[in-house]
Structures are given as structure tokens and as C-alpha cells.
Amino acid sequence: MKNIKVSFDxxxxxxxxxxxxxxxxxxxxxxxQTQQIAVAGQVQARTQMQVDRWLTPLEGxxxxxxxxxTNSFEYEDLSEEEKLVANGIHNWKQTMLENNYFQYRxxxxxxxxxEQTKSRIQSWYDVCDLRPPGQAVAxxxxxxxxxxxxxxx
Numbered sequence: 001m002k003n004i005k006v007s008f009d010x011x012x013x014x015x016x017x018x019x020x021x022x023x024x025x026x027x028x029x030x031x032x033q034t035q036q037i038a039v040a041g042q043v044q045a046r047t048q049m050q051v052d053r054w055l056t057p058l059e060g061x062x063x064x065x066x067x068x069x070t071n072s073f074e075y076e077d078l079s080e081e082e083k084l085v086a087n088g089i090h091n092w093k094q095t096m097l098e099n100n101y102f103q104y105r106x107x108x109x110x111x112x113x114x115e116q117t118k119s120r121i122q123s124w125y126d127v128c129d130l131r132p133p134g135q136a137v138a139x140x141x142x143x144x145x146x147x148x149x150x151x152x153x
Contacts, residue, residue: 040106047099055092058085075129090130097121098140105139126150 058064066072067086078086100117103109109117125131125144128151134141 036106037108040103040108043099043102047095050095051092058088061085064089070127070130087130090124090127091132093124094132094136097124098136101140101143102137122147 064085067082067089070086070090073082073086075083075086097117097120100109100114101121104114104117121144125147131151136144
């Protein structure tokens with residue numbers, strides 16, 4: 001077997017190249033994380049705009065608080081105006097839950113909170129009278145379609 005001698009200078013160059021490659025990998029990972037955070041920030045900003053749109057008409061109307069808990073009323077007993085309020089609050093909840101779903105999928109939502117959110121999504125989805133007909137973002141709608149449908153006859 002023949003021994004190949006490698007000069008000290010070659011070893012230094014090799015270590016330098018490995019260091020540069022490691023640095024590039026690190027920079028690439030940082031850029032990916034930064035992009036992920038930027039996208040999540042954009043989604044959060046759009047969510048806030050939707051939330052403002054849903055909640056602004058309800059400001060100053062203390063009677064609307066009873067519609068936050070869907071167990072506190074029967075939808076068919078509501079007046080047309082009350083149905084609008086109940087629908088608005090239900091749509092607001094959808095916006096928030098959809099945002100939580102996106103944040104979870106992006107890795108920005110802790111598992112502990114996701115477990116709690118899953119039960120909230122199911123509770124929200126189980127309100128048959130207020131369930132919107134497929135108006136969710138496609139990935140969230142797919143998630144909703146995977147849930148037990150307690151409204152199906």
C-alpha cells in the first residue's frame with residue numbers, strides 16, 4: 001500500500017472549504033426560517049384585517065356577547081339581525097382558527113396549543129346552523145373535511 005503525503009497547506013485549505021460549506025448551509029437555513037417567519041407575518045396581518053372587518057360592526061353592542069357561546073341560543077329562535085351577529089361571530093372564529101391552523105403547519109404554534117385548538121375547531125365545526133359552506137382556505141378545508149361530521153344526516 002502506497003502512502004500519500006498531503007501537505008499541511010492542503011489540510012488547511014480543505015478545512016477552510018468545509019468551514020465555508022458549513023457556513024453556507026447555516027445561512028441557507030437562516031434564510032429559510034426568515035422566509036417562513038415573514039410568510040407567517042403576512043398571514044397574521046391578513047387575519048387581523050379580517051378580524052377587524054368582522055368585529056367592527058359589533059363594537060358597543062353588549063347584547064352580542066351572548067352569541068359568543070353557541071350553546072346559549074337556538075339559531076332558529078333568533079331574529080334576522082341576531083342571526084347576522086351570530087354569523088359574524090362564527091365567521092370571526094373561523095378566521096382565527098384558520099390562522100391557528102396555518103401557524104401550526106408552519107411550525108410556529110406549539111403542540112400544546114394545537115391540541116386545544118383542535119378541540120375548538122371541532123366545536124366550531126359542529127355548529128351546524130352556522131357552518132359556512134366551504135369558504136375556507138383549501139388546506140384548512142381539507143382538514144375540516146377530515147373531521148367527524150356531526151351535522152351529516
